[in-house]
Each structure stands twice: as structure tokens, then as C-alpha cells.
Amino acid sequence: MIGPRFSVWRWGSFTLRAPAPAALQTAVVGTFGVLLALMLSLTLGESGLSPARLIQALRGEAEPYEQWLLWQSRLPRALCALGVGTALGVAGAVFQSLSRNPLGSPDIIGINAGASAGAVLWLLFLPGLSVAWGALAGAVCVLLLLLPGLGPQGQLSRSLVLMGVAINAFAIAVVQFALTLVQREQAQQMLGYLAGGLVHRDWQQVALIGLILAVALPGLLLLSRRLGLLALGRDMASSLGNPLRSTQLTALILATVLALGAVLCAGPVAFVALVAPHLARRRGQQLALLRSGLIGALLLLSADTLTLTLPGTQRLPVGVLTAMLGGAYLAWILFAELLRRKTKQQMPG
Amino acid sequence: MTAEVRVHYGNTSRPIASKLSLLAILLALLALTSLLVGARWLSPAWLMQIFEVSDNSHELLVFQARLPRALVGMLAGAALAVAGTVIQALCRNPLADPGLLGVNAGASASLVTLSLLPFAAEWGLFWQALPGALLASAFVYVLSWVQHFSGQSQAPVRLILAGAAISAVLGAYVQASVLLNPQLFDGFRYWMAGSLSGLGWTDVHSLWPYLIPAAVLLWLLVPGLNLLLLDCSTALSLGVSLQRHSALAWLCATLLCAAATAVVGPLAFVGLVSGHLARAWLPLSFRVLLPGAALIGAILVLLADILARTLMPPRELLTGIMIAVLGAPFLYFVTRRISGRGRTS
Numbered sequence: 001m002i003g004p005r006f007s008v009w010r011w012g013s014f015t016l017r018a019p020a021p022a023a024l025q026t027a028v029v030g031t032f033g034v035l036l037a038l039m040l041s042l043t044l045g046e047s048g049l050s051p052a053r054l055i056q057a058l059r060g061e062a063e064p065y066e067q068w069l070l071w072q073s074r075l076p077r078a079l080c081a082l083g084v085g086t087a088l089g090v091a092g093a094v095f096q097s098l099s100r101n102p103l104g105s106p107d108i109i110g111i112n113a114g115a116s117a118g119a120v121l122w123l124l125f126l127p128g129l130s131v132a133w134g135a136l137a138g139a140v141c142v143l144l145l146l147l148p149g150l151g152p153q154g155q156l157s158r159s160l161v162l163m164g165v166a167i168n169a170f171a172i173a174v175v176q177f178a179l180t181l182v183q184r185e186q187a188q189q190m191l192g193y194l195a196g197g198l199v200h201r202d203w204q205q206v207a208l209i210g211l212i213l214a215v216a217l218p219g220l221l222l223l224s225r226r227l228g229l230l231a232l233g234r235d236m237a238s239s240l241g242n243p244l245r246s247t248q249l250t251a252l253i254l255a256t257v258l259a260l261g262a263v264l265c266a267g268p269v270a271f272v273a274l275v276a277p278h279l280a281r282r283r284g285q286q287l288a289l290l291r292s293g294l295i296g297a298l299l300l301l302s303a304d305t306l307t308l309t310l311p312g313t314q315r316l317p318v319g320v321l322t323a324m325l326g327g328a329y330l331a332w333i334l335f336a337e338l339l340r341r342k343t344k345q346q347m348p349g
Numbered sequence: 350m351t352a353e354v355r356v357h358y359g360n361t362s363r364p365i366a367s368k369l370s371l372l373a374i375l376l377a378l379l380a381l382t383s384l385l386v387g388a389r390w391l392s393p394a395w396l397m398q399i400f401e402v403s404d405n406s407h408e409l410l411v412f413q414a415r416l417p418r419a420l421v422g423m424l425a426g427a428a429l430a431v432a433g434t435v436i437q438a439l440c441r442n443p444l445a446d447p448g449l450l451g452v453n454a455g456a457s458a459s460l461v462t463l464s465l466l467p468f469a470a471e472w473g474l475f476w477q478a479l480p481g482a483l484l485a486s487a488f489v490y491v492l493s494w495v496q497h498f499s500g501q502s503q504a505p506v507r508l509i510l511a512g513a514a515i516s517a518v519l520g521a522y523v524q525a526s527v528l529l530n531p532q533l534f535d536g537f538r539y540w541m542a543g544s545l546s547g548l549g550w551t552d553v554h555s556l557w558p559y560l561i562p563a564a565v566l567l568w569l570l571v572p573g574l575n576l577l578l579l580d581c582s583t584a585l586s587l588g589v590s591l592q593r594h595s596a597l598a599w600l601c602a603t604l605l606c607a608a609a610t611a612v613v614g615p616l617a618f619v620g621l622v623s624g625h626l627a628r629a630w631l632p633l634s635f636r637v638l639l640p641g642a643a644l645i646g647a648i649l650v651l652l653a654d655i656l657a658r659t660l661m662p663p664r665e666l667l668t669g670i671m672i673a674v675l676g677a678p679f680l681y682f683v684t685r686r687i688s689g690r691g692r693t694s
Contacts, residue, residue, distance in 0.1 A: 102509055103442065148685055159684040162443055162625070166680035169618045173673030176542040180667060188531060195524060271517050278510060316528060320521045327517030334492045334511050 023290075030294040034082065037298055041078040041305040042070070072202070080201040081301040081318070083209035084266040085276075087258040089296020090220060092273030093280065093289050094255035097227050098248060099161050105274040106259040109164025112268035113171035114142030116194045119267065120178040123190055131193060132264050139263050142167050143256060150252075196269030196319030198304050205265045212261035216254040217293070223251050224289050269319045272296045275326040282333065299326055365637055368630065372644035376423070379651045383419045384412060386659050414549075421548045422654050422668075423647040424556050425609035426619055430646025431567065431639055432606040433620020434627060435598050438578060438635075440508050446621035447606040449512035450599075453615035454519035455485025456607065457541065461526050461533065474540065475555050475611045481519075482607035489515050490599055543614035543669025545654050552612050559608035563601040570598055571635045578633060616669050619646050622676040629683055649676055 009016040042054055056062040057070040092105040099109075106112060118138020119131045126134070145167055149160035175194065179187045220227075226247045229237040238244050262269065276299060280292035303321035310316065432447045440449065447453070459481020463472065492511035527533055573594040576587050606620070627642035653671035660666060 101442070103513070145681075162684040163681050165621065166677040166684070169621075169673045169680075170677035173542075173670045173677070176667065177670045180539065180542065180670075184531065188528065191524070192528060195528075270521075274513060275517075316525050320524045320528070323517040323521035324525075327514045327521065330510060330514035331492060331518065334507065334514065338492065 026291055033298055037301045038078055041301055042074050044305055044309045076203050076206050077198050077201045077304065078301060079206045080209060080265055081198055081304045082297045083206065083213055084262045084269065085272060085297035085300030086293040087209060087213060087262040088269065088272040089276035090217065090289055090293040091255040091258040091262070093277040093292040094220060094227065094251050096277050097230065098252060101161055102278065104161050107270060107274055108168065109146065109161055110142045110168035110171055111139050111259050111263065112270065113168045114138040115263045115268045117171040117174040119193060120175050120190055124178055135263050135267060136260065139260055142171070192317050193267055195317035196267040197317045198266055209261050209265045212257060216258045219254050220251060220289060223247060227251055269300065269322055271323040271326050272299055275330055278330065365632060369641060369644065372641065372648065376644055376648050379648060379655065380419055380423065383651050383655050384415050386655060417550045417553050418545055418548045419651065421552050421556060421612060422545050422650045424560060425613045425616070426646035426650030427643035428560050428605040428609040429616055429619040430623035430642040431564070432602040433624040434638055434642040435567065435602045436620070437624045438574060439595055439598060442509055443625065445509065446618070447602065448516060448615070449509060450603055450606060451485035451489040451512055451515040451519065452482045452603060452606045452610055454516040454523070456482040456610045457523045457615065458519040460540070461523050464533065478611035479607055482610055483603065485515055485519060486603040486607065539667065540614045542667040543616040543672070545613055545668045546665055548612070556608055556612055559604045563604040566597065567601040567639065570594060571639070574598060574635045614669060616672055618673050618676055619649055622680050623649060625680060626683065
């Protein structure tokens with residue numbers, strides 16, 4: 001990000017600049033990473049296709065069963081994981097930047113817990129309909145409750161985040177209460193849904209998350225320079241000619257749409273939105289939207305692949321594995337940094 | 350130290366004293382109520398007879414069952430609240446709660462693991478939960494170690510990240526093993542929500558050896574902690590050893606929180622709420638904040654327990670759920686009022 005980058009295209013106050021070398025590098029690495037993860041996700045697992053069969057199926061020359069497996073089961077599932085992961089990563093980055101809190105991700109302010117509570121109540125009272133709508137209703141309720149705490153300039157103030165924490169606790173209590181009300185089998189089924197899942201996804205959901213990404217992602221990327229300026233402090237940002245209110249409100253709405261889309265497609269998947277921005281920011285940039293989305297997508301897809309490959313009769317929900325993978329990776333990064341700092345401290349002495 | 354305390358007390362010492370005594374009176378009333386109400390209601394007049402010759406009446410048995418339960422509730426609530434207040438100061442983040450220490454996740458994880466192992470199956474909940482809670486907290490502390498030497502402003506972020514990472518990994522482990530072992534899940538879902546039912550004198554006796562030393566040590570640390578409320582560099586220049594203070598405060602908070610969690614289950618929300626309510630209502634000095642938060646935490650847990658026992662007799666609701674149901678709207682409206690005040694000014 002050092003040095004001026006010439007502008008490619010300019011419209012009103014928006015300027016599109018040539019990408020920096022670091023961004024290009026990220027893009028290349030990211031593309032390869034996503035392709036590799038996609039390949040692995042399609043080929044691994046009990047009912048996975050061998051690479052040769054995969055190519056045949058892609059060209060439409062395989063047996064009908066494998067054709068069906070690829071086009072109706074594995075591919076939509078993998079694409080859904082990619083889309084939801086991207087949405088969660090980007091939404092988490094925007095929420096953390098707007099609330100200026102490393103914990104201010106959609107999970108912490110109660111969107112996930114609200115979705116869980118909505119889903120559980122839906123399962124209790126309206127078991128006939130799809131659970132996703134209950135989750136959506138719960139998440140929307142949480143957002144409505146959060147609305148009064150929105151700052152005058154659309155920022156996620158500290159008290160709004162705290163209100164989110166309160167709502168989060170309340171929603172978790174509702175979920176736990178519901179879990180104690182029902183029989184064991186039903187409780188376990190609920191618990192399985194609550195960890196988020198990507199089983200039985202079809203093209204409808206892929207289209208949904210794709211549409212949401214297509215709407216929200218370009219808008220957020222156009223805003224990313226302004227959001228980055230916000231990290232300097234609100235006064236500095238507005239004195240640099242940054243319309244605070246419109247920037248923050250637009251970013252908030254777009255990120256919320258992303259988070260809701262993710263809930264609708266995969267249920268409350270924990271931890272991706274919290275951890276992806278932190279991992280993305282490791283290279284020093286304040287707001288790494290695209291990288292955060294990329295890491296979220298890779299995290300979710302690899303966790304989903306792991307659920308398919310792990311032995312055992314019962315499949316774990318993907319949310320359990322995202323928390324495990326993401327948490328372990330974060331812990332490892334902290335640990336590596338610890339070792340590095342220690343050697344650095346010892347060197348001069 | 351005395352000068353600093355006087356600055357906080359100043360000429361407002363009377364309102365503080367009256368606020369604290371108000372809380373104490375409320376707590377005493379609640380404790381009395383908690384002994385009398387429940388599936389079997391006792392009359393206050395009966396209380397007068399308790400010190401007379403004991404006949405093994407039915408009421409006396411009920412009373413004997415309720416006394417340790419109320420005591421454990423108060424002790425655990427106070428311990429969690431104090432731990433929450435300290436952690437919020439150490440992390441410099443209002444969202445921090447004792448769960449961030451890794452204590453809750455660690456306690457759950459070791460409970461799940463040890464109850465599956467044959468040799469540890471007889472240990473009882475407390476001894477199954479405690480080692481994991483202490484280990485997890487120690488691990489989080491080590492992961493966030495470096496910054497305590499250098500005193501950088503980024504230290505709290507590191508602490509938070511380490512806590513979130515460890516909690517997530519352990520929580521996922523618990524969720525996975527619970528999903529894979531249905532019989533485990535059945536006994537576990539009640540402990541997970543936090544419950545005070547079935548507690549006896551043994552629980553009181555396993556609780557206090559951890560709480561009292563930690564509370565005393567924390568009280569001795571108060572002057573340094575007050576300076577930590579400023580910022581790291583100011584505290585350093587005023588002669589506070591950041592490393593020692595934060596390590597000792599961390600240790601105290603861990604002991605308080607781990608012992609309480611091992612007995613009553615993960616009630617982390619008590620710590621978050623009472624820390625906030627104390628800071629919204631009392632002056633910003635740990636001499637006042639710690640007792641205030643302890644009283645608020647004890648009140649919250651007792652009130653939740655009373656409601657849990659009386660709302661749906663003869664069934665008991667889970668105390669942890671009642672705490673969230675009571676505390677969450679409270680926190681919501683307090684913070685909402687604060688944000689509204691910020692908007693007008």
C-alpha cells in the first residue's frame with residue numbers, strides 16, 4: 001500500500017485504482033487456495049469422486065449417479081460453504097471496524113444467538129416449516145432490538161455492542177430453556193442444527209448467497225478506503241473529507257445483509273466472523289475485507305470437507321469444526337508470535 | 350495509596366456507604382426469602398422457633414436443605430461478579446467476562462473428558478471440573494504473556510484473542526463429544542445451563558477454601574488495580590509493576606471463577622452484568638467496586654434462584670436461565686439509557 005497507485009477509472013467520488021503488488025499476490029494465492037480447497041472438497045470423503053471421475057462428471061460423461069452426486073450434492077454444498085464463508089468473513093471485518101472492538105463480530109452482538117433462538121422456537125411451535133425462516137426471524141428481531149443503540153452517525157457505539165451482548169445472553173437462555181423442555185432425541189437434533197450445517201444444500205441456496213454477495217460485496221469494496229480511514233479516528237476521517245454518516249450506515253446495512261444471508265444459508269455458524277478478520281489483519285493492514293472474506297471461505301470449506309472425511313457414523317456439524325480449526329489456528333499464531341518475540345528480546349541482551 | 354483513595358471518596362462518601370448498605374440489606378432480605386419460599390412455603394413466624402429445641406420436624410429438614418443452597422448461590426454469585434469486574438479492567442474491554450478466561454470452556458471440557466474416563470468417574474462434579482478450568486485459564490494467560498513485559502497498548506487485544514481462541518477450541522470439543530455421546534448429553538445439559546439444585550454443605554466447604562484467599566489477595570492488590578484503570582504507561586510511571594499485578598489479579602479471578610463454575614456450572618453472565626451495573630452505579634475505585642459488584646452478583650443469583658423455584662412449582666427452572674432472563678433486559682436498558690444520554694449531549 002506504499003506509494004501512489006494510478007487511477008484506472010473514476011466516477012464521482014469513487015476512484016478505482018490499479019491494485020498494489022501485495023493485493024495481486026493475495027489474489028493469486030487466494031484463487032489457487034480456493035481452487036485447491038474446492039478440488040479437495042469434491043474428491044475427499046466416503047462418497048467422493050476420484051479426480052478422473054470428477055473431470056468426466058464435469059464434462060457430463062460420467063454415470064448418472066456420479067453426475068447427480070456432483071451436480072446436485074457436492075458442488076452446491078461446496079459453493080454454499082464458499083459463499084457463506086466469504087459473507088461471514090467480510091461481515092465480521094466490517095462489524096469489527098465499525099464497532100472498533102476486536103470482539104465486535106456478528107456472533108458477539110447476538111445475531112447468531114438470535115437466529116438460534118428463533119430456530120429453536122420455530123422447531124418447537126411450527127415444526128412443519130423450514131427452520132431457516134425461524135432463524136431469519138430471530139436474527140431480524142435482534143437487529144430491531146439493537147436499532148435504538150445506533151449512534152447518531154451510524155457507528156456501532158460501545159453501548160450498542162453491550163446491548164448486543166445482553167441480547168446474546170438472553171437468546172442463549174431461551175435456547176437452553178427450550179433444550180430442557182424437549183426429549184433427548186429432539187434436543188440433540190436441535191443442538192445439531194444450532195452448530196450450523198451445510199448438509200442437503202441445493203442450488204437455490206447457492207443462488208441466494210451468490211445474489212447477496214453480488215449485491216453487498218462490491219458496495220463494501222467501494223467503501224473500503226473510507227472504512228480504512230475510519231481507523232484513524234472519526235475526527236481525522238471526517239476532516240479528510242469522509243462523509244461519516246453515510247459511510248457507516250451503508251457499510252452497516254450491507255454487512256448486516258451479508259450476515260443474514262449467511263444465517264439463512266447455513267444456520268448460525270460460529271466463530272468464522274470473529275476469527276477471519278483477525279487472521280486477515282496479521283499482515284498489518286487495518287481493514288482487509290477481501291482477504292478476510294477469502295480466509296472465511298477457506299475456513300468454512302475446509303471445515304466442511306473435514307466433516308465429510310472424519311470417521312464415525314455420525315457427522316459433526318460444520319460449526320463445531322470451524323470453531324476448532326479457527327480457534328486452534330488463532331492459538332497457534334499467538335503462540336508463534338510469542339516465540340518470535342522472546343527470541344527478539346533475548347537477542348540484544 | 351491513601352491519597353488516591355481519598356480522591357475517590359472525597360465528599361461523596363455518604364452516598365457510597367448508603368448505596369452499599371442498601372445493597373447489603375437487599376441481599377439479607379433476599380437470603381431470608383430464599384430460605385422460606387419454594388415448593389414448600391414456610392412462615393416467617395416459624396423462623397423464630399429455629400433457635401429453640403430442635404424437633405426433627407419436616408420444616409426443619411426443608412430449612413436445612415435450603416440454607417447451603419442459598420449460601421452457595423451467594424458465594425458463587427459474589428465470586429463470579431468480582432472475577433468479572435477484575436477481568437473487565439485487565440482486558441480493558443467492557444465485553445470481557447469470566448468466560449474469556451477460558452474457565453467455563455475448560456470446566457466443561459474437563460467435565461466431559463473425566464466423566465468418560467473410568468478412574469475419574471467417581472470424583473464428583475467439582476473435582477472433575479476444577480482442573481480443566483485452572484488449566485485453561487493458565488493456558489490463556491501464557492498465550493497472552495509477552496505484552497505484559499513490554500507494556501504495549503495492544504496487550505488487552507492479545508488477551509481477548511487468546512481467550513476467545515481457547516474457549517472456542519474447548520467449546521467445540523465439548524459440543525462434539527456431547528453430540529457423539531447421547532448419554533453424556535443427558536446429564537450434561539442441566540449443568541451447562543447452570544443449576545443450584547441439589548447443593549449441600551459439601552459444596553459450601555469445597556467453595557470457601559478457594560474464595561477467601563483469592564478475595565484477600567485481591568483486596569491487597571486494590572491500590573495497584575486502581576492505577577491500572579488509568580492506562581498502562583501511566584500506571585507504570587506511577588510505580589505499579591504491571592506484570593506482577595496483572596498476573597496476581599488474573600490468578601485471583603481464575604480461582605474465584607473456577608471454584609464457582611465447578612460448583613454451579615457456567616454462569617458467566619453474572620460476572621459481565623454485575624461488573625457493568627457496579628460501574629454504572631458506583632464510583633470508579635476498586636475499593637468500592639469490588640464489594641459493590643460482589644453484592645450485586647450475590648443478589649442476582651439469589652433472586653434468580655428464588656424465581657426459578659417459585660415460578661413453576663413443583664418444577665424447578667434452571668437458575669442459569671433465570672439469571673440471563675433477569676440480567677439481560679437490565680443490561681440492555683442500562684446501556685440503552687447510556688447511549689441515549691450520549692446522543693443528547
